[in-house]
Amino acid sequence: MNPSLYVFLHVLVAAAAPPLLLGVINKVKAGFAGRVGPPLLQPYYDLLKLMRKGSVFSTTTTWVFRAGPVVALATTLFAALLIPLAGPLAPVSFTGDLVLLAYLFGLGRFFTATAAMDTGSSFEGMGAAREVTFACLAEPAFFLGLVVLAKSAGSLRLADLLGVSLWANWTTAGAALALVLAGWFIVLLAENCRIPFDDPNTHLELTMIHEVMVLDHSGPALGMILYGAAVKLFVFAALLVRLALPVATGNPWTDWPLFLAGLLAVAVAVGVVESAMARLRLIHVPTLLVAACLLTGFGVVLIGR
Amino acid sequence: MNGRARLTKMRAGTSLALSSVAQFDVTDFRRAILDAVAEGERIGALFAAEAPQSDAVDLYAILADDSQSVFRVGRSRLASDAYPSLTEECPQAHLFEREIAEQFGIRPEGHPWFKPVRFHRSYRAGRDAWGRSPNEPPVVGDTDYYRVQGDEVHEVAVGPVHAGVIEPGHFRFQCHGERVFHLEISLGYQHRGIERRLVGGPNKRTVHYMETAAGDTTVGHATAYCHNVEALAKSAVPIRAQALRGVALELERLANHTGDLGALAGDVGFLPTQSYCGRLRGDFLNLTAMLCGSRFGRGLIRPGGVAFDADGLRAEQMCERLNAAHRDVSDAVKLLWDSASVQARFEETGPVSRDVCDELGLVGPAARACGAARDVRQDFPSGIYRFAQIPIATWHTGDVFARAYVRWLEIERSIAFVREQLSSLPAGPTRQPVSDLAPEHLAVSLVEGWRGEVCHVALTDAQGRFARYKIVDPSFHNWTGLAMALRDQQISDFPLCNKSFNLSYCGYDL
Numbered sequence: 001m002n003p004s005l006y007v008f009l010h011v012l013v014a015a016a017a018p019p020l021l022l023g024v025i026n027k028v029k030a031g032f033a034g035r036v037g038p039p040l041l042q043p044y045y046d047l048l049k050l051m052r053k054g055s056v057f058s059t060t061t062t063w064v065f066r067a068g069p070v071v072a073l074a075t076t077l078f079a080a081l082l083i084p085l086a087g088p089l090a091p092v093s094f095t096g097d098l099v100l101l102a103y104l105f106g107l108g109r110f111f112t113a114t115a116a117m118d119t120g121s122s123f124e125g126m127g128a129a130r131e132v133t134f135a136c137l138a139e140p141a142f143f144l145g146l147v148v149l150a151k152s153a154g155s156l157r158l159a160d161l162l163g164v165s166l167w168a169n170w171t172t173a174g175a176a177l178a179l180v181l182a183g184w185f186i187v188l189l190a191e192n193c194r195i196p197f198d199d200p201n202t203h204l205e206l207t208m209i210h211e212v213m214v215l216d217h218s219g220p221a222l223g224m225i226l227y228g229a230a231v232k233l234f235v236f237a238a239l240l241v242r243l244a245l246p247v248a249t250g251n252p253w254t255d256w257p258l259f260l261a262g263l264l265a266v267a268v269a270v271g272v273v274e275s276a277m278a279r280l281r282l283i284h285v286p287t288l289l290v291a292a293c294l295l296t297g298f299g300v301v302l303i304g305r
Numbered sequence: 306m307n308g309r310a311r312l313t314k315m316r317a318g319t320s321l322a323l324s325s326v327a328q329f330d331v332t333d334f335r336r337a338i339l340d341a342v343a344e345g346e347r348i349g350a351l352f353a354a355e356a357p358q359s360d361a362v363d364l365y366a367i368l369a370d371d372s373q374s375v376f377r378v379g380r381s382r383l384a385s386d387a388y389p390s391l392t393e394e395c396p397q398a399h400l401f402e403r404e405i406a407e408q409f410g411i412r413p414e415g416h417p418w419f420k421p422v423r424f425h426r427s428y429r430a431g432r433d434a435w436g437r438s439p440n441e442p443p444v445v446g447d448t449d450y451y452r453v454q455g456d457e458v459h460e461v462a463v464g465p466v467h468a469g470v471i472e473p474g475h476f477r478f479q480c481h482g483e484r485v486f487h488l489e490i491s492l493g494y495q496h497r498g499i500e501r502r503l504v505g506g507p508n509k510r511t512v513h514y515m516e517t518a519a520g521d522t523t524v525g526h527a528t529a530y531c532h533n534v535e536a537l538a539k540s541a542v543p544i545r546a547q548a549l550r551g552v553a554l555e556l557e558r559l560a561n562h563t564g565d566l567g568a569l570a571g572d573v574g575f576l577p578t579q580s581y582c583g584r585l586r587g588d589f590l591n592l593t594a595m596l597c598g599s600r601f602g603r604g605l606i607r608p609g610g611v612a613f614d615a616d617g618l619r620a621e622q623m624c625e626r627l628n629a630a631h632r633d634v635s636d637a638v639k640l641l642w643d644s645a646s647v648q649a650r651f652e653e654t655g656p657v658s659r660d661v662c663d664e665l666g667l668v669g670p671a672a673r674a675c676g677a678a679r680d681v682r683q684d685f686p687s688g689i690y691r692f693a694q695i696p697i698a699t700w701h702t703g704d705v706f707a708r709a710y711v712r713w714l715e716i717e718r719s720i721a722f723v724r725e726q727l728s729s730l731p732a733g734p735t736r737q738p739v740s741d742l743a744p745e746h747l748a749v750s751l752v753e754g755w756r757g758e759v760c761h762v763a764l765t766d767a768q769g770r771f772a773r774y775k776i777v778d779p780s781f782h783n784w785t786g787l788a789m790a791l792r793d794q795q796i797s798d799f800p801l802c803n804k805s806f807n808l809s810y811c812g813y814d815l
Contacts, residue, residue, distance in 0.1 A: 033580035122461045126796070129482075196646065199574040203468040204800040206461070207572075277646040279574035281654070282483060282797040 007091045009256070014080035017260070018230035019043035021237060021267045025194075028271025043230065050223030058216060061118050068115025069214075069221040073228035075108035079235050084159050084242060086259035087250070093159045098146050101158060102139065105191070108228070109135055116213035123205045127212030130282070134197070134209065137289035138190045144296035145180040145187075149243075151303050152176070162239070166246035176302040181243055183295035185269070188236040190289055192229065195274040197285055207282070237266040308337030309344060312368065312377035317685040320536040320748040323764065326365075327379045331388045334364065334381035341368045341377055342395050347666045349376065349751065349760045351391075351401035353409045354773035355428075356382060357745075357766060362409050362429075364388075365775075367749050367762055371684040376749050383411060386432060390416040397666030400781060406434035408500075420448050423493035423814055428501065445493045446475050453479035453486050461796065465494050472810035480796055488791040488799070490784050495814035503774035507534060507608075507742070511771075516603050519778050519812030524550075524557045524593075525754025526776070527606035529761040532687060532750035534608040537742040537765060542688070544731045546610030551689035552726050553593060553602050553611075555719040558755035560589035562670075562712040562719075563634055565807050569709050570641055572801045573650040581637035588630040595623055610736030620727045627727070631720050638713055651706035655790035655802035658703060667786045669757020669779045670715065671806055673699045674707035681753035695722050708805040742769040754779060756809065778812030 023040040030037020039045075057065065082101050084090040090097075113132055116124035149161040152169040170177055190197045193210035205212050214225050241262030247255050280288060313327045329337060342348065349369040356363050361382050368377040390413035391398040402413040403422045410432025413419070419434075424445040427433050437443055446465065453460075459480055465473035473494035479487040499514050515530040516523045528550055535542055567582025590600035597605035597613040605611055615623065641647055657667070662675035672679045680697040682690045698714030700707040744767050752759045757779030766772040787806045791799060 029576055033576045035580055122459060125459075126461065126483075195574045202572075202574070202800075204572065205468050206463065206799050207797045207801075274574070275576050276644075277575070278570075278644065278650055280646070281650055282795055284649075 003089065006087055006089060006252075009252070010085050010087075010091055011081070013085060013256075013260075014077070014231070014234065017263065018234035019047060019227070021233055021263065022230055024264060024267035025271040025274070028268050029275050032272070032275030043226075047223050047227055050226065051220050053219035053223075055219035055221055058119060060120050061115075061216070064111075065115045065118040065216070066221070068111045068118075069217060069224040069228065071111035072108040073224045073231070075104040076228045076231040076235060079104045080231055080238075082158055083235060083238050084162055085238055086247065086252070086255035088159065088163055090159050093157055096156050097158050098150065098156060098161065102142060102146070105232070106135075106139070108232075112213055112225075115217075119216045121216065123212050124215060126206075127209055130209045131213060134190060134285055134289060137286055137293065138187050141183050141187050141289065141292035141296050144293065144300050145184050148173075148176050148180050148296065148299040148303050151300075162242040162246060164246060166243070170246075173303050176299040177243065179295045179299035179302070181240065183292045183299070184236070184240055184243070186288060186292035186295070188233070188240065188266075189270065189273065190285075190292070191236060192233045194270055196277055196280040196288065199279050207279075209282075234263070237263050240266055307340055308333055309340040309346075309377065312337055312341065312366075312379040314375045315378055315749065316375055317749070317751060318532055318536055318687045320533075320539070320743060320746045321378065322743075323745045323747055326747060329379055329381045331364075331381050331383060334366070334379060335389060335391055337379050338366050338368065338391060338398070339394055341370075342397070344370075345372070346370045346377065347668075348395075348397050348401065349749070349758070350762050350775050350777045351398055351405070352762070352773075352775045353383075353405045353411060354764055355409075357772065362411060364405070365747075365762070365764075367760070369685070369751065369758075371679055374685055376685075378747065378749070386410060387412040387414050389414050392416050392418075396664045397782070400785070410434050418451075421493070423496040424448075425493075425496055425498065445496075446491050448491070450477050450491070451479065451487055451489050455481075457481055458486070474810050476799075478791075478796055478799070483795050483797060485791050485794050485796050485799070488788045490788055492784070492810055492813055495811040497811075497815065499815045500774055500776060503771055506771045506774070512607065516601075516606075518776055518815060519756075519780070519809040520601060521561055521809065522557070522754040522756060522759065522778070522812065524553045524602040524606060525752050525756075525759045526761075526778075527602070528554060528688070529750045529752040529759045531606055531608045532752070533748040533761050533763040534739060534742065536748040536750065537746050537763060537769075538608075538739045539743065540609060540737060540739045542610055543734045543737055544689075545614075545733045546735045547688040548726050548730055549596070549611045549613075549615065549735065550606055551693070552615075552723050553596060553605055554752070554754075555723045556589055556593045556596075557602060558719050559630075559716055559723070560586050560593070561755040561807075562716050563589060565712055565804065566638055566641065566709060566716075568804050568807070569651075569705070569801065570647065572804050573647055575641070575644060575647050578637050578641045578647075581633065585630055585634050585637060588626065588633075592623055592626055592630070595619060595626075607736065609739040610734070612736065614735045615727070615730065620730055624724060624727050627720060627724060634716065638716075641709070642713075648706065650801065651709055652702070652704060654705040654798050655794055655805060656702065656704040657786055657790045661789050662703070662786070665785050665789065666782050667757075668782045669753070669755075670708055670711045671757065671783050671786055673697065674711045675703040676701040679758075681751045681758050685751045687750065687752070689726065693722060693725065695719070705801055705805040744769040756780060756807070756812075757783065776815060778809055778815070780808040780810075780813040783808050784813060 022043040027037050081091045113128040116128040152173050153161045198209040245262050247258045346368040350367040353362050365380045407421050408428050410427040424443040461478040463476040465475045475491040477489045515526045518526045564586035567579050570578035593602045594600045659675045678697045748763045750761050760777040762775040764773040
C-alpha cells in the first residue's frame with residue numbers, strides 16, 4: 001500500500017475512532033443493566049457540545065492549569081502516531097521509540113496532575129496524589145511488558161515489536177506474551193480509569209481518581225481532556241489488539257477490518273468487566289497493580305531463560 | 306432515691322394531663338435522666354417549651370423504655386438561662402442540648418462541643434446562647450470546626466453544594482493521607498422553622514407540614530402526627546384505617562430500602578443491581594400511588610383514619626403487583642450478595658460498634674445493624690402493629706454490609722406483612738371524625754419510619770391548641786453515628802458509608 005495513504009488512514013482512524021470505543025463500552029454496560037443506553041455516537045455529541053461552550057477559569061490558577069489539557073491531548077495524540085495500527089508501519093518510528101511512548105503518557109500525567117494542584121482545591125490535590133501513586137505501579141507493569149516484546153523481537157522499535165515477527169514469537173514464547181497480554185489489560189483498565197480502579201460514571205468527588213483532577217475544567221478544555229482520555233484508551237486498546245492479532249498482510253482490506261474488530265472486542269471486554277464487578281476499595285488498588293507487574297515480570301522471566 | 310422511679314409512666318397512643326407530669330428541680334431532673342439512661346432507656350426527645358403565662362422555660366424529657374414498652378416523662382422549670390449539661394455523662398443528649406440552647410438561649414454548662422444546630426435566631430428575642438448579634442441573621446455554617454494540627458494532616462471540606470442532586474450539607478474531614486481521623490457534619494441549610502409554624506395548630510396547614518417534614522418519610526411523620534391528635538382527642542381509629550396505614554408505612558419502607566440497596570450498588574460501581582433497584586423502587590412507589598394517587602403517600606394519612614380506601618379489586622391488583630416486584634427485587638438483590646467484589650467493598654467498611662450505637666442512641670436499621678434489637682413496631686406497637694407483629698431483623702457486624710443486609714431482611718418482612726394485610730383487610734369505615742383536643746395535655750407517639758424511630762411530642766394549651774410541637778426525625782439520632790463510622794476509614798469510602806445510613810437533611814433541619 002502507498003505509505004502516504006497508509007499514514008492518512010492511520011491518522012484518520014486514530015483521530016476519529018476513540019470516542020466510538022466509549023460509546024461501545026457504554027452500550028455494553030447498558031445492555032447488562034437492562035437499559036437501552038445512550039446512542040453509540042453520544043461521546044461525539046458530547047465533545048461537540050463542549051467545544052462550542054465558553055470556559056471559566058478560576059482566578060487562582062496560572063498558565064499551568066490551561067496547559068494541562070493541551071499537553072495531555074497532544075501527548076496522547078502523538079503516542080497514537082508511534083504505534084502501528086493495521087500494517088507494518090507507524091507514521092513515526094525510530095529505534096527506542098518505546099521509551100518515548102511510555103514517557104509521553106508520563107508527561108501528560110505530569111501536566112494533568114500539576115494543573116490539578118494549581119487549583120489549590122483539596123479534592124484535586126487528593127486526586128493528583130492518587131493518580132501518581134497508582135501510576136508508579138502501573139508503569140513498571142507496562143515497561144516489563146515492553147521488555148518481553150523487545151527481547152522476543154530483538155529490536156527497540158515499536159513497529160518491530162508489534163510487527164509480523166510476533167506470529168512466530170507466539171509459537172515460541174506464547175506463554176510470556178499471554179502474560180503480557182493479561183498484565184497490559186489490567187494496565188489498560190488502570191490507566192484509563194475504568195472499573196475496578198475508578199468509576200468513570202461517579203459524581204462522588206471523594207472516591208474519584210482521574211475525574212476529580214479535572215473538576216475545574218470546563219468547555220473546550222474539558223472537551224480536550226475527554227477526547228484525550230478517549231485517545232489514550234484507543235492507544236492502549238491498539239497495543240492489545242496488535243499484541244494479540246499482529247496482522248500485517250499488507251492488504252488494507254483485511255488488515256483494517258481485523259484491527260477495528262479487535263478494537264471493538266477490547267471495548268466489549270472493558271464493558272463486560274465494568275458490568276460484572278464492583279469497584280475495588282481504593283486501598284486494594286495497589287494489590288491488583290502489583291499483580292499486573294508480577295504477570296509481566298513472569299513474562300520477562302520466561303523469555304529470559 | 307432513684308430519680309427514674311419518679312418519672313411519670315405513659316404508654317404509646319395515650320395522652321396525659323400536663324399537671325400529672327412529674328416536676329423536678331434541675332439537679333433531680335438531670336439525675337432522673339442519667340438514671341434512666343443507665344438502666345438502658347433511650348432519650349426519645351429532650352426539648353424545651355415556654356411555660357404557660359410566664360417568662361420561664363420548661364425542659365421536657367421523654368425516655369423510651371424499650372423492654373417495658375413505656376415512656377417515662379419528666380419536666381423541670383428552669384430558674385435561669387443555664388443548667389449543668391448532661392452530655393459528658395450521657396452522649397446521646399448532645400444534639401438535644403445544642404438544640405435547646407439554639408431555640409431558647411439556654412446554656413448547658415460544660416457541654417463539650419457547644420455549637421448551633423441549625424443556625425437560626427433564638428425563639429426568645431435577645432436570648433442567644435452564643436451572644437450573637439440580634440441585628441444580623443446567623444449565617445448557616447458560620448462556626449468553629451474541629452481541627453487536627455500536624456504537618457501531614459489535611460482538611461477536606463465537602464458541600465454544602467454537592468456534585469450529585471442531593472440535599473445540602475457541609476462535611477469536614479481531618480485526614481492523614483487517605484485516612485480519616487475525624488469527620489464533622491454541619492447542617493442547617495434546609496431549616497424551614499416547621500416546629501414554630503405548628504404552634505397554635507392543628508389547622509389546615511398542619512398535616513402538610515408533617516408530610517413534608519422529611520419528604521421521603523411522608524407516611525411515617527403523618528402517622529406519628531395523627532396518633533398524637535387521636536390520643537389528645539381520645540378518638541378511636543377504625544381498624545380498616547389502621548391496616549391501610551400499616552400498608553402505606555411498609556410500602557414506604559419497601560420503596561426506600563430498595564432504592565438504598567440500588568444506590569449502594571451504584572456507589573461501588575456495580576451496575577446490574579443499581580439499575581434494577583432504581584426501577585423497582587418506582588414499582589413500590591406506584592403501589593402507594595394505587596392506594597392514594599400520590600407516589601409518596603401524600604394525602605393518605607389523616608387524623609381519624611385514612612382519606613382513601615382500597616376496595617377488594619384494588620387490593621387484589623396491588624397484591625399481584627407486589628408479588629411481581631417481590632420476584633424482581635429478590636433477583637436483583639441476590640446479585641449483590643453473590644458478587645464477591647461487592648461483598649469485599651461492603652464488609653468491614655464503616656463499622657459502628659454496639660457500644661457506640663447504644664451511647665449515641667442510634668435508631669432504625671443503623672442500630673439493628675449493630676445488633677440492637679430495637680424496633681418501634683415491636684417495642685411500642687401502635688395501630689395495626691398491635692395485632693400483626695413484624696419480627697425484628699438484626700445483624701451483628703455494624704458495617705455497611707450489615708446496614709444493607711438488615712434492609713434486605715426488612716424488605717422480605719414488609720412484603721409478607723403487606724401481602725397479609727391486603728388479602729385480609731378488615732371491613733368497616735376508614736375514617737371517623739376527631740373531636741377537639743384535650744387542653745393542657747401531653748401526647749407522645751413513636752412510629753418506626755423506614756429510617757428509624759419518628760418521635761412526635763405534642764403539648765396543648767388551655768384552649769386545646771398546640772403550645773409546642775416537637776418533631777424528632779431518626780436522622781437527628783443517627784447523623785453522629787455516621788461521623789463515628791468514618792473514624793479510621795478511607796476518605797474514599799465516605800460516599801458508601803453515607804449511603805448506607807442515607808439520612809435526611811431536611812428531617813434534621815426541620
